[in-house]
Amino acid sequence: MPKAVVLGAAGGIGQPLALLLKANPLVTELSLYDIVNTPGVAADLSHISTPAKVQGFLPPDDGLKKTLIGADIVVIPAGVPRKPGMTRDDLFKINAGIVRDLATGIATTAPKAFVLVISNPVNSTVPIVAEVFKKHGVFDPKRLFGVTTLDVVRASTFVAEVLGDLSKAPSVTVPVVGGHSGVTIVPILSQSSHPLPSSFSSADLETLTKRVQFGGDEVVKAKDGAGSATLSMAYAGAEFATKVLKAINGEKGIIAPSYVHLAADSSGGDALKKEIGKDLDYFSTNIEIGPEGVARILPLGKLTDFEQGLVQAAVPELTTNIEKGVAFITSPKL
Ligand SMILES: NC(=O)C1=CN([C@@H]2O[C@H](COP(=O)(O)OP(=O)(O)OC[C@H]3O[C@@H](n4cnc5c(N)ncnc54)[C@H](O)[C@@H]3O)[C@@H](O)[C@H]2O)C=CC1
Ligand SMILES: O=C([O-])CC(=O)C(=O)O
Numbered sequence: 001m002p003k004a005v006v007l008g009a010a011g012g013i014g015q016p017l018a019l020l021l022k023a024n025p026l027v028t029e030l031s032l033y034d035i036v037n038t039p040g041v042a043a044d045l046s047h048i049s050t051p052a053k054v055q056g057f058l059p060p061d062d063g064l065k066k067t068l069i070g071a072d073i074v075v076i077p078a079g080v081p082r083k084p085g086m087t088r089d090d091l092f093k094i095n096a097g098i099v100r101d102l103a104t105g106i107a108t109t110a111p112k113a114f115v116l117v118i119s120n121p122v123n124s125t126v127p128i129v130a131e132v133f134k135k136h137g138v139f140d141p142k143r144l145f146g147v148t149t150l151d152v153v154r155a156s157t158f159v160a161e162v163l164g165d166l167s168k169a170p171s172v173t174v175p176v177v178g179g180h181s182g183v184t185i186v187p188i189l190s191q192s193s194h195p196l197p198s199s200f201s202s203a204d205l206e207t208l209t210k211r212v213q214f215g216g217d218e219v220v221k222a223k224d225g226a227g228s229a230t231l232s233m234a235y236a237g238a239e240f241a242t243k244v245l246k247a248i249n250g251e252k253g254i255i256a257p258s259y260v261h262l263a264a265d266s267s268g269g270d271a272l273k274k275e276i277g278k279d280l281d282y283f284s285t286n287i288e289i290g291p292e293g294v295a296r297i298l299p300l301g302k303l304t305d306f307e308q309g310l311v312q313a314a315v316p317e318l319t320t321n322i323e324k325g326v327a328f329i330t331s332p333k334l
Pocket of ligand 2: 081082088120150215216217219220228229
């Protein structure tokens with residue numbers, strides 16, 4: 001045990017993510033699926049002297065099914081990335097169908113697997129997976145995770161930069177809540193494990209908040225048409241996958257933010273809805289992960305007025321993104 005799967009494994013995120021999973025001693029089997037190049041990626045990784053047995057599959061001959069048989073954890077970075085000038089929602093047109101088809105494969109072959117969705121727009125692709133699973137009668141909200149870890153990783157790095165000491169970056173923790181696009185990304189900097197300097201003005205705070213919210217755009221701009229974050233995303237995806245793998249292995253007290261269905265823990269979810277002041281089905285917040293998936297949805301806790309405002313500003317876009325994802329499966333002709 002555990003078998004890990006990457007769908008979209010030949011891509012910019014998929015390859016380094018597969019490398020990091022191959023390097024993870026908790027993984028004993030690693031299956032890679034993409035519409036191109038997976039046999040080569042798998043052959044390459046299979047020479048690395050770590051325990052995981054690696055296989056690569058393509059669509060012909062039931063490749064998706066073969067990839068997914070016996071999967072414990074499935075990470076999905078399949079789909080197109082942004083180019084400058086695009087929003088994540090602009091990716092919906094192409095990625096919604098890709099994620100729907102992959103989710104159908106998981107629902108029919110590995111319905112009990114933990115599913116970690118990286119493909120954008122995450123605010124909508126996670127509801128798409130949920131609706132596909134519901135259609136197949138196998139939806140368990142505890143096992144579905146939108147990966148928002150890159151926002152958390154960025155917040156840690158940027159806070160360490162402000163503190164003038166990058167060596168602190170690995171130990172800085174900042175909850176990032178809401179969703180994964182622009183204003184729906186809400187860093188709770190007042191809860192940073194390492195307080196910001198007392199000289200930090202409200203204008204500085206606004207600038208830092210915007211940098212976390214639009215960190216993805218920084219990379220899209222710098223890559224200048226060649227895609228979006230891949231290496232930092234692979235790092236973040238591997239971090240989150242490792243937490244899930246540790247939880248599967250019975251390790252206690254694993255906490256990380258993730259974009260989840262709030263029915264995953266109905267009492268925690270209901271309390272969170274009260275804090276948000278809106279009956280949303282999905283939100284990213286700190287969760288405790290256990291061997292069965294989401295064990296607890298944790299409250300946002302004490303927010304400043306500024307952060308309360310950010311949460312409220314996230315709600316309309318999040319609501320639209322969720323509805324769009326749900327409708328893609330439940331009313332496909334709309
Ligand atoms: N959640 C997050 O924080 C982040 C999400 N992303 C998203 O991750 C996705 C992937 O990004 P990149 O790896 O940079 O893109 P990429 O284009 O380099 O790789 C995507 C891979 O998906 C594969 N693919 C396409 N259709 C497929 C299908 N039907 N089945 C299996 N594989 C398929 C492609 O062949 C390609 O190898 C994008 O949607 C991007 O926006 C990117 C960064 C951060
Ligand atoms: O910006 C993008 O499109 C990719 C992404 O989600 C991120 O880097 O946070």
